[in-house]
Amino acid sequence: MILDVIGIWIAAFLTLAILSFVFGDNPIYKFAEHIFVGISAGFGVILALNQAIWPSIQMGLDPSQHVFIRTMTVVAILLGILTLIRLEIFTYIVPSLVWLSRIPIAFVVGIGSGISIVASIQGFIFPQTLATFLPVLSPEYMIDLSSPLNFLTSLLFTIGPLVILLGVISTLVYFYFSTEQRGVLLGIAKLGIIIMMITFGASFGYTIMARFSLLISRFYFLLSDWLNIIR
Amino acid sequence: MRAILDFLALIDRRIIYAVLIFAIILPLFLKPTLPSSPTKEVIEAYNAVESLKEDDIILISTDYGPSAYPELQPVLEVVLEQSFKKNVKVLLMTHWQFEGLIVGINAIEKVAKRYNKVYGKDYLILGFKPGVLGVMIGLSEDFRKVFPTDYYGKPIDSYEIYKKLIKDDTVLNYKDINLLFGFEAGATGDSWVQIVQARYGVKMAFAVTAVMAPGYFPYYQAKQIVGLVGGLKGAFDYESLNKSKGLASLIMISQVVVHSVILVFILLGNVGFIIRRILG
Structure with a gap:
């Protein structure tokens, strides 16, 4: 009960802080904005680790899985690690290896384009064109x-x-x-x-x-x- | 005349804000009753949920966050009410990371408690997985491939609801889903239609924010989706079809008054502009 009351007061303060932008940019607005960005980023990272990355690794490397699944999981992990090379710090430490980060990006772009192009034609252009034949x-x-x-x-x-x-x-x-x-x-x-x-x-x-x-x-x-x- | 026109042209924006705030707050105190006239697409979305039978499966995707709360949360709560009343099994997932989880879990726990529904027996929170396209295609094979565990980290096939849902085969996929109801504040709904509806023929309806509504109407017109609930007006209509009085019914009156005030401002601004141009 007391937690609900505290939550409502925090929400009310942050609402008013954001609405204070009507008087122009000010420290209270900035404070609320930074809290939002910080909490979003923190929550997002933990959720991605907890809900997506860790369960996928656990499931993929489970000894009961077929050897092909386990191999593909290792490939996926390696591609994930290669993405990290794009971080700015590596451009100073190992600048000659930064190009490796393009490999996982190429995978993502290739798969995304492949799915999206077919989906656009099959699920958008054809049905929408047919819907004008009335x-x-x-x-x-x-x-x-x-x-x-x-x-x-x-x-x-x-x-x-x-x-x-x-x-x-x-x-x-x-x-x-x-x-x-x-x-x-x-x-x-x-x-x-x-x-x-x-x-x-x-x-x-x-x-x-x-x-x-x-x-x-x-x-x-x-x-x-x-x-x-x-x- | 000229002085009035100049005053209107140079009016301080804070005065306009003050008038709008007054227009928002006053109706909330007076609470007049608004008549509702639901549109065809809202009625069809409502009927799509009403047509579900006991033990059918509804997959709910909460692809929105608190910024779309007033427009989509009332519809979500009514859809859950309809489902639980009819003993329809509910699966909840999101493509919107923690935001979608917060609004989804908030609503399902609230409504499930009201109808004494048990987690794992009557409903399941699948959670979030990144990668919209991969998730949608993965679900067509087996839900366990994408969501090996639920939001709370327990294998989904260990729940009673899963064993009941797989019916006569060993996997749960789109074939078992009777209706997909997407709550969309972005373009995820486009992917639901273009990939899942077009390839696997899943019956789907959407509740979308007003900003997104014009983009989703072509899908309804082309009969790719069976129903569409757009914005706060759609949410108000949806609540009225269910004869419930939720958030949308409480705040819709302010929306009507504010829209009227904005119309007056636009009219005054344009009349002033035209007259000033004529006067030179």
């Missing part, structure tokens, strides 16, 4: 004439696939630079700009919502958990 007017919705609002809503949903089609084509045309954009092409490209502006506006609106959600929840915490003014 009937121009959506059959899922019917025009509702019961009220002006229902009419407008149903109309927007019905023409949704048409908007998607126009949006995709006009945005692609905007990024088509193989010929000079004039006449019809310029008109379609301008529609592409409008579509992109609407997208950026929606994203910005969502971003404002996210930031204020966070601020509101912090105020709620201060007023309820800390000060007990609201329940």
Whole structure:
């Protein structure tokens, strides 16, 4: 119980310390920022050692494992050690060996690229392209004439696939630079700009919502958990 | 007129902050009730969890930290409530190191206690492993390869829940998962869809922060995911579908008022700008 109270007071102090940035950069803000960075780094290192590195080594080198698994674990450990050569201190001690650190990085880049390229084509480009091949007017919705609002809503949903089609084509045309954009092409490209502006506006609106959600929840915490003014 | 326009153009930002803080705090005291009208994608996410049966498995991935707490934690708690009410087995993991663990464990222990659920029998905390792509592909073979031990360091196959979950074969993998519910504050959800959904056909729904929501809507539109809960508004709708009153329901009113105030500021700023330009 007493630990909960101490925790709430610490959280309240750190919240106010971070909010004090509204008055400009100041020592209290810096103090809270440094605590955050320090704790994050410390916690991260311990968690990586405890949850990932040590259990993987233990499991991989277990005598019950097949010799291939144990050999690959040793290779992985060696690659991990080679990564450490990239630390600045080794550039002074053994500068001629620093190039060895590129080997594990090459592994990571190679595997990451291999997986990501296939995943992008299989899981993003194909399904998203297929999703634009729709009937121009959506059959899922019917025009509702019961009220002006229902009419407008149903109309927007019905023409949704048409908007998607126009949006995709006009945005692609905007990024088509193989010929000079004039006449019809310029008109379609301008529609592409409008579509992109609407997208950026929606994203910005969502971003404002996210930031204020966070601020509101912090105020709620201060007023309820800390000060007990609201329940 | 000119003086008013100049005043609006040169208004101190701290005055704007003060107005916004007032707009946040006042509704928290007044607590008016807001009507809810959940959108189709939120209803479908809710129904995806509701359609789970006893002993089905839900894999929850808490890929967010305290900075997304107000938007995602209310949804996580309701999803856990729905699951525990139906005796669905819950597996919890994260790609977000300690941040994802803190929010995930906080929620699951709170809700499990409420429904008298036992660790190792009704739910399991798999924990964190670095390397998003490697983890996702590894889980397709055998969960034990990626998570030989749970968060507390005990082998996962020593728990009663594991023996029950493997069903008719000897391994636990995506084939056994009935629904994956991702809580995303970053791009990890893209990998879930592009790798796990596309390759292994796992049914999935997401709760995402408002910042990420526009990026996830194309997946919903292309039917790659079955439901999507976006931002605080989505969380508020999700709580209302469950008829529960959590954090999202308590703070949504402030969000509405603040948005209205911002709209007024934007309107005033633009009108002032246009008139000043006309006047020269």
